[in-house]
Structure formats: C-alpha cells, structure tokens
Amino acid sequence: MLTRLLTALSLLPFCCCAAWAADPWVVYKGGDGPGKGKHLVLIAGDDEYHSEEAMPQLGKVLARHHGFTVTVLFAINKKDGTIDPATKDNIPGLEALAKADLMVMFLRFRALPDEQMKHVADYLDSGKPIVGIRTSTHAFDFPDKSDSKYKDWTYTNKGGFGKRVFGETWVAHHGGHGRQATRGIIAKEAKEHPIVKGIKDGDVFGPTDVYKVNLPLPGDSKPIVLGQVVAGLKPDDPPYNEKKKNDPMMPIAWTKTFVNGKDKKARVFCSTMGSSEDVANEGYRRMMVNACYWAVGLEEKILDKSKVDLVGEYKPTSFKEKFVKGVKPESHALKEE
Numbered sequence: 001m002l003t004r005l006l007t008a009l010s011l012l013p014f015c016c017c018a019a020w021a022a023d024p025w026v027v028y029k030g031g032d033g034p035g036k037g038k039h040l041v042l043i044a045g046d047d048e049y050h051s052e053e054a055m056p057q058l059g060k061v062l063a064r065h066h067g068f069t070v071t072v073l074f075a076i077n078k079k080d081g082t083i084d085p086a087t088k089d090n091i092p093g094l095e096a097l098a099k100a101d102l103m104v105m106f107l108r109f110r111a112l113p114d115e116q117m118k119h120v121a122d123y124l125d126s127g128k129p130i131v132g133i134r135t136s137t138h139a140f141d142f143p144d145k146s147d148s149k150y151k152d153w154t155y156t157n158k159g160g161f162g163k164r165v166f167g168e169t170w171v172a173h174h175g176g177h178g179r180q181a182t183r184g185i186i187a188k189e190a191k192e193h194p195i196v197k198g199i200k201d202g203d204v205f206g207p208t209d210v211y212k213v214n215l216p217l218p219g220d221s222k223p224i225v226l227g228q229v230v231a232g233l234k235p236d237d238p239p240y241n242e243k244k245k246n247d248p249m250m251p252i253a254w255t256k257t258f259v260n261g262k263d264k265k266a267r268v269f270c271s272t273m274g275s276s277e278d279v280a281n282e283g284y285r286r287m288m289v290n291a292c293y294w295a296v297g298l299e300e301k302i303l304d305k306s307k308v309d310l311v312g313e314y315k316p317t318s319f320k321e322k323f324v325k326g327v328k329p330e331s332h333a334l335k336e337e
Contacts, residue, residue, distance in 0.1 A: 022081075022329070023093070024074065026330065026333055027070070028063035029069055034301035035068030035292075035296075038069070040070045042071070042073070044073065046085060047086050048135065049134055050085075051133070054133075054316070058285070059072045060312065061309070065311075071093065071096045071100075072332065075087045076092055078090055081328060082327060083327045084325075085323050088112075091110070097119045097120065097123040098122065098123075100128070101296050103131070106133040107136050108135035109138065111148070121150065127264025127266050128266060129269075131270070132268070132269070134208070134211075134273060136166065138155035138169055140161050141154050167219060167254070171214060173210075174211055174212035174229065181206060181207045181209070181235075182205065182210050183204070184199075184228070185249060186224070186226075187222075193224055194293070195224050195269070196225065196290070197290055198290075198303070198304055204253075206275065207277050210228075210229050210249075210272070211272040213250050221256040222255050228249055229245040229246055252271060252272050252273050253287060253291075269291040276316035286305070286306055
C-alpha cells in the first residue's frame with residue numbers, strides 16, 4: 001500500500017501538467033479551396049477591441065470556406081494558460097511564423113521578450129506578406145528603461161514598427177469613439193482592385209470609429225477603402241457632416257510595399273477597422289478575406305463574391321466591455337476537429 005501511495009504521489013506533477021498540456025494556440029486545418037497548401041498565422045493581442053474573438057472567427061472563415069490552414073496565436077496568462085489581453089509580454093507559438101505564408105497581426109501596445117520578438121523580426125526579413133488590423137499601427141510599446149533590442153519598434157518612434165511596416169502609427173480618433181461608426185466607401189482609384197471585388201459602397205460597416213491618418217500616406221501606399229464618419233452607430237445612420245469630418249475622408253484600408261533593408265519587397269495590407277463587432281459585418285469579412293488572397297498572390301482566385309459566412313456561433317463582445325476572462329484557446333477549436 002505504501003508503495004502504491006508513493007507511486008500515486010509521484011505522478012501528481014505529471015497529472016497537473018497534463019491539465020495544462022493543450023497548446024496555447026488553435027489551428028484550423030484547411031481543406032479544399034484556393035488556399036489549400038497555404039499557412040496563415042493570425043496573431044491576436046490587443047486589450048480594447050477583442051482581437052481574441054475576431055481572429056478565431058476570421059481564421060475559421062479562411063480555413064472552412066477557402067482552404068487555408070490557419071494558426072491563431074493569443075496573449076496568454078502565464079499563470080493559468082487563459083487568453084489574457086492584459087498580458088502584454090507573452091504570445092506563445094510565434095515560431096509558427098517560420099513556415100507561414102502570411103502574417104496577420106491584430107496587436108496593441110505589446111512589449112514581448114526578445115526571444116518572441118525575434119520570430120516577428122525574422123518574418124519581416126523574409127520578404128513575405130503582412131496584413132495589419134486596427135491597432136497594429138501601434139503594435140508595440142516598450143518601457144523607456146527597456147533593454148530590448150527591439151525597443152525602436154515602439155509606436156512613438158518616428159521609425160517605429162507601424163510607420164516602417166504599415167506607413168502609419170497611432171495618430172488620433174477621427175470619428176467619435178463609441179459614438180460614430182465607420183462606413184466604407186471605395187476609393188475612386190481602387191474600384192477595380194481585387195480586394196474590393198464583390199464589395200460596394202456601404203457594404204463595409206462597423207461600430208468602431210474612423211482613425212485619423214496623416215495624408216498623404218507615404219511611399220507607394222494606395223488607399224483602397226475610405227472611412228465615412230457616421231452620425232451614429234447604425235448602418236442606416238447618415239454621414240456626420242459637422243467639422244468637416246468627411247472632407248477629406250480618411251483611408252481605413254490601404255496597400256503598400258515594405259522593404260526590409262535587404263531589398264526584399266513584401267506586400268502589405270492595413271485596415272484600421274477590425275474590432276470583434278466589425279467582424280460580424282459581411283462586407284468587412286469579405287474585404288479581409290480578399291486582402292489575404294491578394295497578399296499571398298492569389299488575387300486571380302478571388303470570386304465575384306467570396307463566401308464569408310460566419311462559422312459557428314459568433315457573439316462578439318462590445319469594445320465598450322472588458323474581455324471575457326477564463327477562456328482558453330482550445331475553446332475556439334472547430335467542433336468537428
């Protein structure tokens with residue numbers, strides 16, 4: 001009996017570890033579709049707009065309807081393994097970027113350790129494409145006393161990550177935060193661009209407000225969708241015409257090229273829309289799916305109206321509310337997997 005008791009006690013640490021043994025990320029295996037054989041890595045890590053809900057849903061759409069294999073990474077609480085956007089220094093699994101065909105970022109004010117940041121830096125050096133969502137223009141914010149070799153990626157630096165990669169950093173709210181929604185108007189020069197295929201003016205809509213950007217955007221940046229400030233939060237609310245908020249309209253989606261200093265040119269798409277509530281909008285999902293096709297060079301495969309039906313139940317948390325605590329990555333797995 002004593003031997004059995006000692007054996008049982010010796011196994012307790014392994015049992016405890018097994019309770020947390022699930023990977024701190026989720027993978028959606030792609031099936032048939034134009035994206036078959038392509039691996040997309042979606043990185044969620046913001047503490048305001050619920051990227052932890054938005055990115056799994058986008059990943060499911062891309063995998064289920066388009067054949068991409070998608071890995072979604074999260075900010076993870078180091079103590080209990082739950083998804084925790086307030087944990088700004090831990091996103092496990094960034095090693096997946098080494099074999100990724102596309103990095104899709106939805107980050108805000110992260111201060112990751114160098115060993116994690118290196119995977120992002122190595123990806124940038126690869127010349128492979130990048131998609132940035134909403135707060136990714138200000139993805140990183142290292143403390144003044146930080147000794148990180150990536151400290152210059154802090155969003156306030158003139159050459160910070162957002163400026164370098166996406167062409168813009170955090171500037172200001174242009175529309176009324178929490179009071180004025182965003183209606184997408186296709187830029188005149190982009191009417192035939194593959195990213196807006198199957199999309200017309202007004203299809204892209206979301207309750208998050210328009211971000212201000214400095215015009216014109218730098219380099220070869222090309223506005224794709226402009227953000228009309230709406231006098232309210234409903235799709236049928238009229239444009240907000242006071243204070244010249246729509247004269248001019250700010251770009252809310254654009255393309256550009258990122259050159260990493262080694263003459264490798266990467267396709268870049270950035271959208272300053274993208275809260276979890278925005279993902280509930282069909283037009284926004286279509287724009288993002290089309291953007292991923294374009295980024296990986298599959299623009300000729302974009303259908304006249306790409307399938308972007310929601311996968312599974314999707315009830316996004318408002319950005320006016322705090323994130324849902326206690327959720328683990330495996331809760332976002334597709335049921336049949």
